[in-house]
Structures are given as C-alpha cells and as structure tokens.
Amino acid sequence: MPKLTERAVANAKPREKVYRLSDGDGLLLEVRPAGGRAWLFRFMLAGRRRDMGLGAYPAVGLKEARQKAKTAAAEVEKGIDPITHRDTAERAEAARKAERDERQARTFRGxxxxxxxxQKPGWTSGKxxxxxxxxxxxxxxxxxxxxPIGEITRDHVVEALTPVWTAQPATARKLQRRIASVLDYAAALGWRxxxxxxxxxxxxxxKALPKQPPEQRQPSLPWQRVPAFLRVVEGMEGTAPLALRFAVLTAVRSAEVRHARWPxxxxxxxxxxxxxxxMKGGKAKAMPPHRVPLTDAMLTVLAAAAVHVTGKIEGPDKLASQAALKGDALVFPSPSGLALSDAALGACIRRMNEDAPKGGPLPWQDVDGRGATPHGFRRSFRSWVDDTRPAEGEAAEKALAHEDENSVRAAYRxxxxxxxxRPLMAAWSEFCVPPAKGAEVVPIRGQR
Structure with a gap:
C-alpha cells in the first residue's frame, strides 16, 4: 500500500545528507540537503537494479508520480527497459519537432x-x-x-495583393515589393x-492584376495661400501649432520637426x-546630416517654443544665451513630454477646416478640394520656387533633402x-510671414 501523502511530501524537510521516502511499488521521493525533491522509480531488470528519474517535485505531484511509476512497472513486466524506451521516445519526438521547425522555417512566414x-540592424528608424x-x-x-516558400506561385502573390491593389495602391506596392524581397531571400538561401x-x-x-488608379500626391495648399494660413496658425495655442509653423517655414518633413532637439x-x-x-529612408550610414539655415521667422517660432523649457518669454536674439536650451530636450514636446505624434500637426489643420459650412469647400484645401496636410507644404514650397525663382530649383531640392536620382552624379556632388x-529660405520666410507694413526689417544679430 502507498505510504506517502500529499502533506507528507510537501512537508519533507532536508537533512544533512540525501535521504529517500518510499511510497511503495518502487516509487521513492529523494530529498536533498539543499531542499530539492525529486521522484525516482527503482526497478530490477535482468538481475540489475536501476533508478529512473520521474521529475522534480512540485512540478510532478504525488498522483502523477504514481502514474508514471505504474507505467514504468508495466514495461518492466514485459521485459522492456523503461529508461531506454523513454530516451528513444524523446529522441523521436525531438526529431519530429526539428522536422516541424524546419518546415515552419521554410514557410513564407518563417x-x-x-x-x-x-535587415533590422540596418534600419535606423523604428517606423x-x-x-x-x-x-x-x-x-x-x-x-x-x-x-512552403518553394511552392509559392504567382496565384498566391495575386491572392495576397488583390484586396488592397486598387483600394490602397500605396500599401499594395509596398506589400508587392516586400513579398518579392522575401522570395529573393529564399532563392539566395537555396530554398526556391x-x-x-x-x-x-x-x-x-x-497582367495578373488590374491597372491601379493614378497615385495621388499629398494634398498641398496653393503657395499663394500660405501666408494667410500661417496667420491663422499663429493664433493657435500649444506646441503642435508651433511645430506646424516651423515645418512650413523649413520645408522639412514633419517627423524631423517633431523629433527636433535643442542641441x-x-x-x-x-x-x-x-x-x-x-532622415527619410533609414540610410544613416550613407547620408550626411541635413543642414537647415535658420531665418528670422524660424527663430521667432523657436523663441516661442523655448518658453516651454525656460518658463520665461525672451526674444529670438536671446536664444543663444539661454543655458536651459543646451540640454537634450525636445523643441516641440507633447503635453506628456514625449515627441508629438504623427497626427498632431494634421489635427491642427483639421481643426482649422472644421468651420467650413456643411457641404461647402474647406477653407484650407488643395486644388482638388482635399484638406491640406503638413507634408503637402513641402510641395507648396517647391511650387513657389518653380513659379517665382525657377533658377533656384537645385537649391530647393537640397532644401527638401531629395536624393539625386542619378546615382553617379550624386556620388560626385x-x-x-x-x-x-540661406537667401532662398530667407525669401520663403519673408513671403510666408511678411513684415508688418511700415515696420523696419532688422536681421537678428549673427545671421548671415
């Protein structure tokens, strides 16, 4: 008859040396000096005594240990070595698992x-x-x-692309390129x-997929309306409107503005x-930093943003002397202190368009009637250059941090x-934020 109880097993105290408690029928609980407890099954086979480990307590409880001992005893009765049988079964299961893992590794997902x-180490942006x-x-x-990666056909690719091919063309193009990259990678590994x-x-x-609709560019406000737009934004409170003003004046991407830091x-x-x-594209190792000349209008925005760090209002000419701005703080933090979200600047424009009469045109829209977006102001800037000073197109491309499509030319320039x-961005700033009539324009000291 079994001798151990759940309570006796749980309360078994360690001693100076290893000792064992018997439950009968060859089942033993081994108690070790450090406090560990483990189950053993002792049996005789071919005139030789052997101990088989059944697992540690409490991971294996008394009831489970008895069942394991009973199964092992039945094998001994048949002349089967339960240790060898278990080891063989474990090796077979390990082989089956390795085979399953290999099959999974060679699926498209794997x-x-x-x-x-x-590729992840080379991606400098979490986006x-x-x-x-x-x-x-x-x-x-x-x-x-x-x-399985070796069995993917054109029909599989078309099935994955079809739901988004015409409904979300930009997403579909990314998906197509990424599926192609995975299949190329599999070919490089010799798996297809x-x-x-x-x-x-x-x-x-x-012609496996229908023709996609023309790609729509980001809605951009006509450049002639930018000064009026900025006058309205100037009356809005918070750091998001300041960031929006700075993005328009600098013509850089909103992410670069939202993550700007004082140093x-x-x-x-x-x-x-x-x-x-x-910068866009995650090519930090191949790209130099992007430099932006600061103008008087930009400095005015930065002076307003500095109040969130210094707690006091100072003129743009005091920015260089404010020690608090030398820390690593964000220039345009959100109320939580983190960087503004991707939607924060766009929300400013949506609020400005909420006053539009129902069914009527939006106050701030592109020529197609779509509400303006922060990114679209880069196009507004480029259109202003094309229409007012076309000879400065190359400088405008540098301001927008566009890469030269000619790789050979780019390598030598x-x-x-x-x-x-500097004069191009100063002219853009003066257009966007015209000086008050009759006011004397005094450049901020140190500006080139």
Missing part, C-alpha cells in the same frame, strides 16, 4: 521573419520595422504565411528557384543640423549648398 531579423510588420501581418501572413513571381515586371507582363540648433551659425538617422540656400 523566411519573412528571418529576413526581417537580418520601417513597424511598416514591414503591418503589411506582412495584415496582408501577407493570413493568405500565404503557412505556404530564382524565378520570382512577385516582381513588378512579372505581374505587369502577365541640434546652433544660434551662432544660425543652422539646424538634423542627424542622418532621422558633395555640397549641400547651405550658403546658397
């Missing part, structure tokens, strides 16, 4: 995850990883995630042929230096044309 991990995750998780994995059914060329030649701003040389890792851009 290869895609491996590719993401391989790139998030974008890959979103497109794969939402559109690719539900359709082809479990398909080099034929890639997801490339744009294959899809176009086979990046040099008020002696009147230059804002944006680190390469914050190292200047960012900073000094040529």
């Amino acid at each position: 290869v895609a995850e491996r590719l993401v991990e391989a 790139t990883l998030a974008s890959w995750r979103l497109t794969l998780d939402k559109h690719a994995y539900p359709v082809i995630g479990d398909v 042929s080099t034929d890639n059914p997801a490339t744009g060329r294959v899809l176009r030649l086979t 990046e701003l040099d008020f002696h040389t009147l230059t804002w230096t944006i680190p390469a890792q914050r 190292g200047s960012d044309m900073l000094e040529q851009r």
Whole structure:
C-alpha cells in the first residue's frame, strides 16, 4: 500500500545528507540537503537494479508520480527497459519537432521573419520595422504565411495583393515589393528557384492584376495661400501649432520637426543640423546630416517654443544665451513630454477646416478640394520656387533633402549648398510671414 501523502511530501524537510521516502511499488521521493525533491522509480531488470528519474517535485505531484511509476512497472513486466524506451521516445519526438521547425522555417512566414531579423540592424528608424510588420501581418501572413516558400506561385502573390491593389495602391506596392524581397531571400538561401513571381515586371507582363488608379500626391495648399494660413496658425495655442509653423517655414518633413532637439540648433551659425538617422529612408550610414539655415521667422517660432523649457518669454536674439536650451530636450514636446505624434500637426489643420459650412469647400484645401496636410507644404514650397525663382530649383531640392536620382552624379556632388540656400529660405520666410507694413526689417544679430 502507498505510504506517502500529499502533506507528507510537501512537508519533507532536508537533512544533512540525501535521504529517500518510499511510497511503495518502487516509487521513492529523494530529498536533498539543499531542499530539492525529486521522484525516482527503482526497478530490477535482468538481475540489475536501476533508478529512473520521474521529475522534480512540485512540478510532478504525488498522483502523477504514481502514474508514471505504474507505467514504468508495466514495461518492466514485459521485459522492456523503461529508461531506454523513454530516451528513444524523446529522441523521436525531438526529431519530429526539428522536422516541424524546419518546415515552419521554410514557410513564407518563417523566411519573412528571418529576413526581417537580418535587415533590422540596418534600419535606423523604428517606423520601417513597424511598416514591414503591418503589411506582412495584415496582408501577407493570413493568405500565404503557412505556404512552403518553394511552392509559392504567382496565384498566391495575386491572392495576397488583390484586396488592397486598387483600394490602397500605396500599401499594395509596398506589400508587392516586400513579398518579392522575401522570395529573393529564399532563392539566395537555396530554398526556391530564382524565378520570382512577385516582381513588378512579372505581374505587369502577365497582367495578373488590374491597372491601379493614378497615385495621388499629398494634398498641398496653393503657395499663394500660405501666408494667410500661417496667420491663422499663429493664433493657435500649444506646441503642435508651433511645430506646424516651423515645418512650413523649413520645408522639412514633419517627423524631423517633431523629433527636433535643442542641441541640434546652433544660434551662432544660425543652422539646424538634423542627424542622418532621422532622415527619410533609414540610410544613416550613407547620408550626411541635413543642414537647415535658420531665418528670422524660424527663430521667432523657436523663441516661442523655448518658453516651454525656460518658463520665461525672451526674444529670438536671446536664444543663444539661454543655458536651459543646451540640454537634450525636445523643441516641440507633447503635453506628456514625449515627441508629438504623427497626427498632431494634421489635427491642427483639421481643426482649422472644421468651420467650413456643411457641404461647402474647406477653407484650407488643395486644388482638388482635399484638406491640406503638413507634408503637402513641402510641395507648396517647391511650387513657389518653380513659379517665382525657377533658377533656384537645385537649391530647393537640397532644401527638401531629395536624393539625386542619378546615382553617379550624386556620388560626385558633395555640397549641400547651405550658403546658397540661406537667401532662398530667407525669401520663403519673408513671403510666408511678411513684415508688418511700415515696420523696419532688422536681421537678428549673427545671421548671415
């Protein structure tokens, strides 16, 4: 009859040496000096005594230990060594698991995850990883995630792309390129042929998908209306309107403005230096920092933003001397102290458009009637250059931090044309924020 109880097992105290408590039928509880307890099954087979481990207590309780001992005893009765039998079964299960893991590794999902991990160290922006995750998780994995990578055909690719191909063309193009990258990666690993059914060329030649609608550009306010727009924004409270004003005046991307920090701003040389890792594309190793010349209008915005750090109102000419601005604080923090969200600047424009009469045109819209967006002001700036000073188009491209499409030419042209851009950005600022009539325009000391 069993001798142990749940209470006796739980209360077994350690001693100076290892000792064992018997439950009968070969089941033993071994109690160790350090306090550990483990189950053993003692049996005789072919004239030899052996002890078989059944697991540690309390992970294996008394009831489970008795069942394991009973199963092992039945094998001994048949002349089977339960230790060898268990080891053989464990090896077989390990082999089956390895096979399952190998099959999973060679599915589209497995290869895609491996590719993401391989590329992740080179992505300097978390947005790139998030974008890959979103497109794969939402559109690719539900359709082809479990398909063996070597069996993916054009039909699989079309099935994944079809739901978004015409409804969300920009998303569809990203998804297509990423599926193609995964298949190319699998081919490089030797897991499929080099034929890639997801490339744009294959899809176009086979006409596997319908023609996409023309890509719509970001809605941009006509440049002639920018001064009136900024006058309204100037009357709004909070850091988001300040960031929006600064983005319009500098013509840089909103993310670069939202994450701007005070040490990046040099008020002696009147230059804002944006680190390469914050620039679009995540090519920090190949790109230099982007420099932006600061104008009087920009400095006025920064002086207003400095109040959130210093707690006192100072003129733009005092920015260089304010010690509090030398810390690593954000220039345009959210109320929580973190960087403004991607939607914060756009929300300012939406609030400005809320006063539009129902069914009537929006006060701040592009020529197609779509509400203006923060990114669209980069186009407003470029259109202003084209219409008013077309000879400065190259400087405007540098201001927008656009990469030269000609890679050979780009490799030999190292200047960012900073000094040529100073008068261009000053003219843009004076257009956007005209001086009051009759007011004398006095450049801030130190400005070139």
